[in-house]
Amino acid sequence: xxxxxxxxxxxxxxxxxxxxxxxxxxxxxxxxxxxxxxxxxxxxxxxxxxxxxxxxxxxxxxxxxxxxxxxxxxxxxxxxxxxxxxxxxxxxxxxxxxxxxxxxxxxxxxxxxxxxxxxxxxxxxxxxxxxxxxxxxxxxxxxxxxxxxxxxxxxxxxxxxxxxxxxxxxxxxxxxxxxxxxxxxxxxxxxxxxxxxxxxxxxxxxxxxxxxxxxxxxxxxxxxxxxxxxxxxxxxxxxxxxxxxxxxxxxxxxxxxxxxxxxxxxxxxxxxxxxxxxxxxxxxxxxxxxxxxxxxxxxxxxxxxxxxxxxxxxxxxxxxxxxxxxxxxxxxxxxxxxxxxxxxxxxxxxxxxxxxxxxxxxxxxxxxxxxxxxxxxxxxxxxxxxxxxxxxxxxxxxxxxxxxxxxxxxxxxxxxxxxxxxxxxxxxxxxxxxxxxxxxxxxxxxxxxxxxxxxxxxxxxxxxxxxxxxxxxxxxxxxxxxxxxxxxxxxxxxxxxxxxxxxxxxxxxxxxxxxxxxxxxxxxxxxxxxxxxxxxxxxxxxxxxxxxxxxxxxxxxxxxxxxxxxxxxxxxxxxxxxxxxxxxxxxxxxxxxx
Amino acid sequence: xxxxxxxxxxxxxxxxxxxxxxxxxxxxxxxxxxxxxxxxxxxxxxxxxxxxxxxxxxxxxxxxxxxxxxxxxxxxxxxxxxxxxxxxxxxxxxxxxxxxxxxxxxxxxxxxxxxxxx
Numbered sequence: 216x217x218x219x220x221x222x223x224x225x226x227x228x229x230x231x232x233x234x235x236x237x238x239x240x241x242x243x244x245x246x247x248x249x250x251x252x253x254x255x256x257x258x259x260x261x262x263x264x265x266x267x268x269x270x271x272x273x274x275x276x277x278x279x280x281x282x283x284x285x286x287x288x289x290x291x292x293x294x295x296x297x298x299x300x301x302x303x304x305x306x307x308x309x310x311x312x313x314x315x316x317x318x319x320x321x322x323x324x325x326x327x328x329x330x331x332x333x334x335x336x337x338x339x340x341x342x343x344x345x346x347x348x349x350x351x352x353x354x355x356x357x358x359x360x361x362x363x364x365x366x367x368x369x370x371x372x373x374x375x376x377x378x379x380x381x382x383x384x385x386x387x388x389x390x391x392x393x394x395x396x397x398x399x400x401x402x403x404x405x406x407x408x409x410x411x412x413x414x415x416x417x418x419x420x421x422x423x424x425x426x427x428x429x430x431x432x433x434x435x436x437x438x439x440x441x442x443x444x445x446x447x448x449x450x451x452x453x454x455x456x457x458x459x460x461x462x463x464x465x466x467x468x469x470x471x472x473x474x475x476x477x478x479x480x481x482x483x484x485x486x487x488x489x490x491x492x493x494x495x496x497x498x499x500x501x502x503x504x505x506x507x508x509x510x511x512x513x514x515x516x517x518x519x520x521x522x523x524x525x526x527x528x529x530x531x532x533x534x535x536x537x538x539x540x541x542x543x544x545x546x547x548x549x550x551x552x553x554x555x556x557x558x559x560x561x562x563x564x565x566x567x568x569x570x571x572x573x574x575x576x577x578x579x580x581x582x583x584x585x586x587x588x589x590x591x592x593x594x595x596x597x598x599x600x601x602x603x604x605x606x607x608x609x610x611x612x613x614x615x616x617x618x619x620x621x622x623x624x625x626x627x628x629x630x631x632x633x634x635x636x637x638x639x640x641x642x643x644x645x646x647x648x649x650x651x652x653x654x655x656x657x658x659x660x661x662x663x664x665x666x667x668x669x670x671x672x673x674x675x676x677x678x679x680x681x682x683x684x685x686x687x688x689x690x691x692x693x694x695x696x697x698x699x700x701x702x703x704x705x706x707x708x709x710x711x712x713x714x715x716x717x718x719x720x721x722x723x724x725x726x727x728x729x730x731x732x733x734x735x736x737x738x739x740x741x742x743x744x745x746x747x748x749x750x751x752x753x754x755x756x757x758x759x760x761x762x763x764x765x766x767x768x769x770x771x772x773x774x775x776x777x778x779x780x781x782x783x784x785x786x787x788x789x790x791x792x793x794x795x796x797x798x799x800x801x802x803x804x805x806x807x808x809x
Numbered sequence: 810x811x812x813x814x815x816x817x818x819x820x821x822x823x824x825x826x827x828x829x830x831x832x833x834x835x836x837x838x839x840x841x842x843x844x845x846x847x848x849x850x851x852x853x854x855x856x857x858x859x860x861x862x863x864x865x866x867x868x869x870x871x872x873x874x875x876x877x878x879x880x881x882x883x884x885x886x887x888x889x890x891x892x893x894x895x896x897x898x899x900x901x902x903x904x905x906x907x908x909x910x911x912x913x914x915x916x917x918x919x920x921x922x923x924x925x926x927x
Contacts, residue, residue: 223827224840275835284835285859339917363895363913383837404837435878437811439854440836446857447836477879550909553897557886558811558858558873564901565880729837729851 218277218374221383226727227407228669235663236408237655240381242270244635245414247386247399247452248421249273249378250281251621252587252610254369255331255628256418256635257378263636269378272401272412274421275447276382277370281422282445282611283621287362288484288555289353290342291620293332300325304802306356307618310515311468312759313806315779315798316590317615319597322801324616327626335625338368353488363554365621384410385732386421386451388658389459389606392646396606399455400658404732409659413651415643416605416635419593420628423470423585423611424450427744428694429685430581432477443472443479444583452612453584454739456593457746460786462602464614464779464796466591467750467763469582471699472519476532476576480559484551485535485575486511489544493522493577495530515618520761523579523698534574545570579761581695584747587611587619589762591750594781594796598634599627602783605638607631615779665734670726675719677733684741687712692748693764702767706752713745745791746782753780753793811856811873812839812863814848818870821846833865864888 229235244260246253249271260269273280294303303325308314336342341361343351353359374380383405390398390413398413425444432441440446457463473482473493485491492511493501501521505513513521522533540548548570552559563570586592592614593601600607608614609631610624619627668674688694691709693701720738725731756772757765779796800806812830821841822828830839830848838850839862848871850856863871872885881902889896893914900906 220832221827223831226843275837276832279833279859279861279865280835284861285857336915337917339915341912341915361911361913368914432879435876437853437876438878440857441876441879442857445835445859446855478875546909549907550911553895553909554913556858557860557888557897558875560897560899561858561873561884561886562875562880564884564886564899565875565882567881567884567902729840732837 218380219382221276221405224405224728225407229663229667232660232663232667235659237411237659238408239411239413240270241413242268243415243639244269245399245412245417246271246378247417247419248281249277249370249373249380250420250422250610251283251369252624252628252631253418253420254373255625256420256609256632257373258376259629259632260636261376261378263633265377270412270414271373271378271380272384272386272399272410273380273382274385277373277380278367280366282448283366283369284445285556286554287360287365287621288481288551289357289359289488290332290622291357292328292618292622293350293356293358294325294329295352295356300328301802303328303356305804308802308806309808311590311617312514312516314800315777316617318799318801320595320616323597323630324619324623324626327629328622331625331629332622335365335368338372340365340368357487359488359551361554381410385735386455387662387735389417389455390651390654391459392650395604396459397646397651400655402662402732402735404728407728409662411655415639416607418607418609418631418635419452419456419612420609421452421612422448423583423587424448424453424740424743425583426681426685427584427688427740427747428581429689429696430479431695432479433685441479443474443481443580444585448611449736449740450584450743451736451739452608453592453746454742456601456603456606457742457784458786459603460783461606462594462781462783463746464590464592464594464781465750466584466747466782467754467780468589468591468617468759469747469762470585470588471516471582471761472580473522473577474580475559476578478559478562479580480552480556480562482535482577484555485537485548488551489537489540489548491535491537491540493533494536494574495525495533497530499530501525501533516759516762519579520699522577523761527698533577535577536574537570538572538574540571542571579695579699581689582693582699584743585611586614586616587624588617590615590617598637599631600634600638607635662735663731665723665725666728666731668724670724670730672724674722674724677723677725677730677737680716680719680723681733681737681740684716684737684744688744692744692751699761700764700766701751702765703752706748709748710745713741713748716741717745746784749782749791749793750780811853811858811876812850813872813874815870815872816847818868819847820868821848822867829865829867830862830871833861835859835861860888864890
């Protein structure tokens, strides 16, 4: 058991790769990313086999890393008495407009869900209950928590279970043996070392990809990361797998949500938790326009897109109408925010806003790739193994199965742990040592190149390239400035420029280790963006307006696209191909009704 | 301008292998300046305002601020961490103070959660 603390930042300026130390760790199971899913992979693997050597490569410090670092105010799915896992899958299917979705994955996840959430409560997470001790539902499936300590609670259990955590090591690439994954490599952002983790199996649980698109608040200094998704989850897990040929699924189903305006905070807290209606500038109830699609209970993408449609039609701004809220409810709502995004309470205080007098304004977020919310991520089998043997995915990185949220990502962590253990139990050949060392040297050279060029090199800073990409994606690949719309020509334009950015990786420079991390993150963002654009191009219809809107194909086309869009990058040539996989309905019922 | 370091209170967590704020920040943004011995944020533009550093600071030397482009001068939100509860003190731009206090951890039975099938 060990949580290996990082040191204070060291200042290194290596003149050659030979000056960069390489540190190698051997383990059975490597987990890349010690977040929500990763912590559950670790606890489950150690519970099943305490002798297993489980290592977590963690980019930040595990107690406050990733999307849960600020806390959480609700668990969006917990199956209530009288409902079944099949009911949850039906609901999830309706939330994504009837699918397609991977019902096999969704069902297996749903069967694990409540137990994972019960674990959290046993570990000390306060779940709100009524006076009779019954869990308090805030909607049909979601329950309220005081989750300020959610992340430390999960992290402590992973450590207590016996996982070894290497903090401040930023995953950059997978270690391969032929076509199978035998570990991963990363940059020690504090110690300046190159870390090699050799493993029998690897679970990638690095979270989703924020910061691919420009946020509308990014145009002013000091507001570059005011987004809803954790801005330190940049899609590195997707990038690492994609570069080695792992198949990606459904990236075109981006996560776009209605969020509070000017501070991209949660809105379900107000609209679902406190039943505050969504109104436009004329005080009209926006969702009544969508009564035929379910009104306030319409699928998520419709609710996400509705306020933006009001803006487009000249009826913005839009609000969550909090003006009738009783003071004790406002206090409860503020407490919810303090648990999930405390700085939203500070934002309201900075606006001098009394929400019982002034409604809370809402707007669409920038788009994210998040397989725990929508379904962009790796194509996985029932064991949660990607198409690369030995490489598993859990949480936001695993695709095909939307609406997992915290509980579902935890449940999937357990499933991936069991999958990885079954894979290892089958017996594995030793990797080819010469090929492994060659890869280590090549990846080390790739990762450290910007630092070897140095801060004074006449090149490109990581931030410059990130911002170039974000503007490109926003304007050409359906960002918030374009009300999420795109077309074939814009996507082709985006791809041409993404290719140019990839060719300019050779100019990236870094003055220190933090810069070097950002240079590597930016390369990952560009590679993931390339996949996203290919997916948007391949789905020539509009199935989930807002999440995926093609102005040149404005209608749903069931004859051609009631299926999954997939992509794969050839590891040798870098060429990306897209193809489809069929949808299979396993849970009976009308796909388009809850 | 998030986060703001109150330099008269900050001692850079002298003596610790890593300062509490640089340990906590999920974006690796906090660093103790070798010249001044005080914490600073490398790039306030990259801050998510998650308040992890503000919660972690043992000397209450970090304040989170909303960038002026988004919120007016000056409001404050201060977390005070207890063993199983948290207290927040919020002051808005008109000087109105509100306090929130609630449980953030349940009591845990020894060994709960681990080896429940064993």
